[in-house]
Amino acid sequence: MSAFEQGRVRPGGDGLANAAAEKLRSMAPAAGAMAYPFLLDGFHLTVSPADGPMSFGRLVLAALCLLAATGAPLLGLACAYWMTKAAPSSFELRARRLAYLSIGAPPLFVLTGVGLGLLHIHISDELIWIAGWLAACLYVLLGSEQERPATSAAIAPPIARWRVTHGVAAAVILLYVAFHLTNHLLGLLGPEVHATVMKLGRTVYRSSVIEPILVALMLFQVAVGVRLAWRWSSGPADAFRVFQIGSGVYLAAFIVTHLNSAFVSARAVHHVDTNWDWASGAPTGLIHDAWSIRLVPHYALGVFFVLAHLVSGLRGVLIAHGMATALANRIWATGLAAAGLIAIAIMSGLCGARI
Template sequence: MRSLPLPIYTLILLIFLYPWFLKGFYLGNVGELNKSVSLLALAMAFGTPIYAMYLSIRLRQTPAADDTERSHRHFVLLGVIVPSLFTLIGVILYMLGMGMMAELFVYYTFWAIAAFIFLKSDTRDLSAVKTVPASLRVAHGISSLILVVFIAAHLTNHLAANWGGTTHIQVMETLRLYYREPLVEVLLIGTFLFQIVSGLILLSKHADKASDGYRTIQLATGLLVMVFFTSHITAVIGLGRSFASVDTNWDWLVYAPGLLKDPWNVRLVVHYGLGVFALLVHLLLGLRVVMTAHKGEKLANRMFWVCMITPFIITFFIMKPLVTA
């Protein structure tokens, strides 16, 4: 039986400790743990999916030797979803009336099953790589344009919180006149679902291949965004609007004691921070693919790095009012 490479053991340890990193950050925020240790715990929480992405980039530079190595790469790539997966589990179990112990049980069970599926030894030759019609990639890209309009408006709404929660609510109420029209809302949710399904199919095609860093980051951010969207829609429509019957506005989002001093809400710092950043990077990488086809790879790569400042700036100014409210 082939032993796992040390970096994969490291990732497994980080995934196991992720809920406790969040716990450490929370304890520091309420004065029960040294602030430096608390900030280190937050850095480790952010570092868990980032390490998974870094390791994926390293492992995918060359073709997999066999199905075992390919499966290991799939597990590593799956590691990027940790923050949004933990949030999604929490939202669903909260609606079921279950607490933190149930969350940990489901979280660890998920990763135990993933490890059993992807980390078992299999020395068979590589099976054939799946093929996906080019039309699906085109449809995925076109449908994303519909969402870009909504996402741009939604992010602008969150940026408005830098001028206060009242401003955020005023902008939201104006935008809701459009995107909460029944037909528009059904179209948006349907498009989100198509993005998730088509994204998974495209991911299954490309995940088996060797790829450069750009492609691997596109796969990783796409996978994270899929779980982020699922968690966000479940929280807003399932938990907020249907289960709790509350207005899912700014007051609901930063409900006392806020993101930093609530043992459940603290997970949202990493969930929102990485989710928004991954979404913006994924969109930039999609534009890079289009530009590569029309203007060449060299110019596309240069423009990608020039534009990379944008996700950092937008994410910072979205998170700033959230964590200081």
Template sequence: MTDVAPAESLSVRGGPVISARMAAILPPFLALLYPLAVWGLFASASLMREAEGTTKIAALYGATASLLCAAIPSLVSFAMLVGHNGREGYSGTRWITLLAFAAPALFTVERVIAAGFRWTFDDRLVWIVVWVALTAIAAAGRERKARLQPAWTGRLRFAHGVSAAVILALFLIAHLGNHFIGLLGTDLHIQVMEMLRVWYRSGIVEPVIVALFLFQVASGVWLASIRQYAPNDPFRMLQVATGVGVAAFLSAHMLVIFIVARWGVGIDTNWVFATGFKVGLLGNLSNARQVPYYLFATFVTIAHLACGLRVVLLAHSWRIAITNRIAVGIIVSGGVFAIATVAGMLGLRLG
């Protein structure tokens, strides 16, 4: 069992010391403001379509700045989690910080729930209420008791890793590759998806993929809740944070694809569906959520896998400097891959 250090202040990687309370409040407060970034992106994109000359260029800067702002809750949450450095000053709200990290995915989870239950009011009101409440809880803070890890945690971690490897081989490489191919042309993407569907939509493979993803989410949430500290190991903290991000994304993604679209409305979940129907991803405010959402999802999935690979390599006695370099290489490539994939969904074509 790990010791619980007193609530003190928080040193963010040798930078200025900020109080533990501020470190707890900042992530949920920034998540509260997240819808503004999506609104900024949509407003700038709309202006870009209509304006000419310098206004168009200003709108392009506005769209880029909005996308960068959309990353702020996740970046700040991660900095706070790393700056935590083994102390428990704000650990009572550690889950709030992890949820704030996943804001781009949760904002779509909320949209999916609103669509599913046919809410007639603006669902962003719920976002405001929830994040104001979470900010208040974070401000109140509470000491958290360290928790004993059950003996079977090691076996669960192993199973989580094996299941991830099977998912990668059975589905994920092909799925992400197929969306990346959108950059080369919509027709090519559709042809490849139709071929792949024969495999992953078959009566045997599809239930296995869905079961494995459900297991990943359930086991991942458990592992995230027992991993209390990551002193001086930003990669471990990144693994936990991106794991929560992937779980939040999958909740929205599976819910919308299976429950809302395929079984509920009965529509084909193809390219037209993924890219915001005929109006496009930036065609209305609701669709615009999906731009940072898909960027976030693709990036955190690859970053999470990179951190997992690092753990496996370290367990096989690879040198830490080399494993870190490999992980950083995959994470940076994941960022480029995510941007290219979403650019393809927005209409960019190579060649």
């Protein structure tokens, strides 16, 4: 029995009160997602230019706001694990999937802002954001409390084939990801170094043959990944599987958002070169711009989750080929630590740090 389930039953307690408490707990990931833009607002207000140097108290408050915003998706990840159950009711399954969806809050908030701009809808993106999550909460709360039957294993073979296809496509995309992240790491040496390497890489990945294939593979990964996440989110899962699903959900949202920002908004509509200045929010920068601050968690978690998702897939492959689970788990943990360090290094460069 998971920690979430244990909270549902209290000896001698009132059943209706326990049911209401359960429903409130199930809304925690959505609450974190709804709070996400306002945590970024708090950070921006704290670091906005003011007379004199920033005080230590303001610096601490800014750090706490940014950490809380970055940690909001992790709340969804934890809740998805706590809500795991073999035969969930319609309500419980909807709540679990809402928790997974909340992990993608950073890219989805970027998509909301860019999408409203492209559609010329002059409504606060925060208002639309809150309305969307309240609608999702209502959908969850309207779910039945009746337990659903366990999913039949008869559909496992097709899912297994899709998983293999997903892994093969990921191996191809890894070539581009490795170059792209290395290029961003070189930003620590300065925008000029990044631009030189990017110009070289673009002769390959922006060619008339490679670019359409790369975009198609990305969209294919999103479609297959969403299918796998939908299937796996309905059954029991250990912490490793929950992390793999959650990181995949984030990447699906990130890829769609990044393609929309780069191809539709920047290149097709505004005719802006997606270079270092575009990525770093020049001239104001990511930190001090009220809109661009949302890109900091978006990029940082994007780098972390793309590497962590690959490491999670590698762990499964290693175990399937006979490696001891304990050793595979250590490789996985080391990979996650390295992913975190690389994400911090890349974001440091985008925010102005140089070596």
